[in-house]
Amino acid sequence: MRASLSDYVPVVGEGVVTELRLLGQRLAGKRVLNVNSTRVGGGVAEILNRLVPLLRELAIDARWEVIQGNEDFFALTKNLHNALHGASVNFTQRDRQIFDEVTNANLNSIDLDADIRFIHDPQPAGLIKARDGSKGYWMWRCHIDVSAPAPGAWEFIAPMVERYDLSVFSAPQFARTMKLPQVLIAPSIDPLSDKNRELSQSEVEAVLTRLGIHSDKPIVTQVSRFDRLKDPIGVIKAWRMARGRFDCQLILAGGSATDDPEGAAVLKEVRELAGDDPDVHILDLPPDANIEINAIQRASTVVMQKSQKEGFGLTVSEALWKRRPVIAGAVGGIPLQITHKYSGILTHTIEGAAFWIKQLLGAPDFARRLGENGHNHVRENFLLTRHMRDYMLAFLFVAHGDGSVIRI
Amino acid sequence: MPSVAAEPFDFQTSLNLTLLTGQRAHDLAELLERMRAVPGSVIYHHTHRFLVQHQYLSPEPPNDFAYWVSNILLERTLGEELAAIDILRFSTIHDLRAELIRVIEQFLESSAEVRAAPPGMEFHFMRSVSFVMATGMIVHDLREFRDALHRIPPSSISFHMFDARLRLERGDNDFSSWLEKGLDETAVASAIRRLDPYTLTTDGLRRAIIALIDRRVET
Numbered sequence: 001m002r003a004s005l006s007d008y009v010p011v012v013g014e015g016v017v018t019e020l021r022l023l024g025q026r027l028a029g030k031r032v033l034n035v036n037s038t039r040v041g042g043g044v045a046e047i048l049n050r051l052v053p054l055l056r057e058l059a060i061d062a063r064w065e066v067i068q069g070n071e072d073f074f075a076l077t078k079n080l081h082n083a084l085h086g087a088s089v090n091f092t093q094r095d096r097q098i099f100d101e102v103t104n105a106n107l108n109s110i111d112l113d114a115d116i117r118f119i120h121d122p123q124p125a126g127l128i129k130a131r132d133g134s135k136g137y138w139m140w141r142c143h144i145d146v147s148a149p150a151p152g153a154w155e156f157i158a159p160m161v162e163r164y165d166l167s168v169f170s171a172p173q174f175a176r177t178m179k180l181p182q183v184l185i186a187p188s189i190d191p192l193s194d195k196n197r198e199l200s201q202s203e204v205e206a207v208l209t210r211l212g213i214h215s216d217k218p219i220v221t222q223v224s225r226f227d228r229l230k231d232p233i234g235v236i237k238a239w240r241m242a243r244g245r246f247d248c249q250l251i252l253a254g255g256s257a258t259d260d261p262e263g264a265a266v267l268k269e270v271r272e273l274a275g276d277d278p279d280v281h282i283l284d285l286p287p288d289a290n291i292e293i294n295a296i297q298r299a300s301t302v303v304m305q306k307s308q309k310e311g312f313g314l315t316v317s318e319a320l321w322k323r324r325p326v327i328a329g330a331v332g333g334i335p336l337q338i339t340h341k342y343s344g345i346l347t348h349t350i351e352g353a354a355f356w357i358k359q360l361l362g363a364p365d366f367a368r369r370l371g372e373n374g375h376n377h378v379r380e381n382f383l384l385t386r387h388m389r390d391y392m393l394a395f396l397f398v399a400h401g402d403g404s405v406i407r408i
Numbered sequence: 409m410p411s412v413a414a415e416p417f418d419f420q421t422s423l424n425l426t427l428l429t430g431q432r433a434h435d436l437a438e439l440l441e442r443m444r445a446v447p448g449s450v451i452y453h454h455t456h457r458f459l460v461q462h463q464y465l466s467p468e469p470p471n472d473f474a475y476w477v478s479n480i481l482l483e484r485t486l487g488e489e490l491a492a493i494d495i496l497r498f499s500t501i502h503d504l505r506a507e508l509i510r511v512i513e514q515f516l517e518s519s520a521e522v523r524a525a526p527p528g529m530e531f532h533f534m535r536s537v538s539f540v541m542a543t544g545m546i547v548h549d550l551r552e553f554r555d556a557l558h559r560i561p562p563s564s565i566s567f568h569m570f571d572a573r574l575r576l577e578r579g580d581n582d583f584s585s586w587l588e589k590g591l592d593e594t595a596v597a598s599a600i601r602r603l604d605p606y607t608l609t610t611d612g613l614r615r616a617i618i619a620l621i622d623r624r625v626e627t
Binding site for chain 2: 014019026394397
């Protein structure tokens, strides 16, 4: 059953929900259309899945549409994603043609009539072509770091992005200098979703048994898509260094979103490196394995997120919410979630990650304190209710125009 | 002493949206240059954002300028001086900005070399856009006022205690102002004025104000 706003009161307090209702009164009846590129898998889909019904509960006429694309299109947009993160990619005339063909097909099939269109990430950005002659506003939500793209990557999307009324970024360092206003909105996790809700000990154990994992040794875990930028190879190497001192097991749990064709290749490399070590559990989970991920995180002694590049890195907030001590790469949005040695550990190298695995396994009281502080930080800053509030404020901002203090 | 105010107290609330300005600083000289030129809403953002975002971080980063100078530039002395600026002393953002600038200038005059931030750790200037709205809660006397304080959202406390005084330049927090002018409750008004809201979480502030009014209602 879907959670309603009142279900969040015990988690975030009455006041926060009251604020949402007050904002909702100012937006009631507005038609807000969200468009992204996948219904399942990845943080954007997870957030929209929860956010859209909650906006509707506030009488905002929110919709969610997904663009349809073919294999060539998603291979191109994966390349574009990597290139926006800095990987060297050459974009050809043919690439532009593939992008335009899929955009045009979606322009014909998606009803874009709305007061506010909220277009998520580069894949559907071309829908802005429908702007001419349309009423209402266009907002572009960028979930990735576009501050240092490879040559050609930003140029590929800039002519589209710069036609929007407003852009939204997840972290200040992700943004670029642009003419349109840029709003900062961090993403969030939903404390009531299957991936994050409280689980009983017996529920956790049932999942571990089903996955063939014994909880007789400490568990070090990374939950992440099988993606080079998440460095699963580095995690195995760090864990191997640490296990020399502490007998422990490793779980690498992930899957591939439907817009991520590279995932299978990375998974193969990871399996080869792990070999037949019985203490390494590589779990290729389907996108809806939310309770499994929840249970794995809760069963973990230490959670890793050894990313080399990150969008925001919401798996960090997921683990912190479960009061786990987290060791994570100091990249992307992760330093916004972790203050080093206060609410988690920030690392830069495989050796550093190995060092901190040992430290946390050896000092459980310290590890527990990190997890507790992390939980409180997530409650204040990275839950769905804060995200929803910021989106509603952005809707009001785009409609009201600029100013320092706006009476609504 | 009027038990019912002629003008009721209308609880407002303010929610902030953060906008990126695209401006960043790599070192103190750039920080100073930008601090002189940015809109007041930028100074407000970097001295008040922590109130909602880092309630549970202890020790609290007192303001973003101090945090960056201490932890990224590793200029601990200047960082401490910036952190120690008592925002309550200032009744306008203009004056607060002048003091921040004075402290940094003074440091630069006596400092032989200044460090630059490592790549990726630059200071990003942002600004707050505040959306002010009525909560629908209107009270006429001290008891109603206290009951409402239990129920209003945290952002309403922040608005009446921080924004009203400094951002809207009303010269006083709204609670003290109404209690004094509307109800002639001079002692309670002064006691609330003496609270240092920058040392409390919003909920701590709520509890402190309620405790002061409880004491008055019971006498």
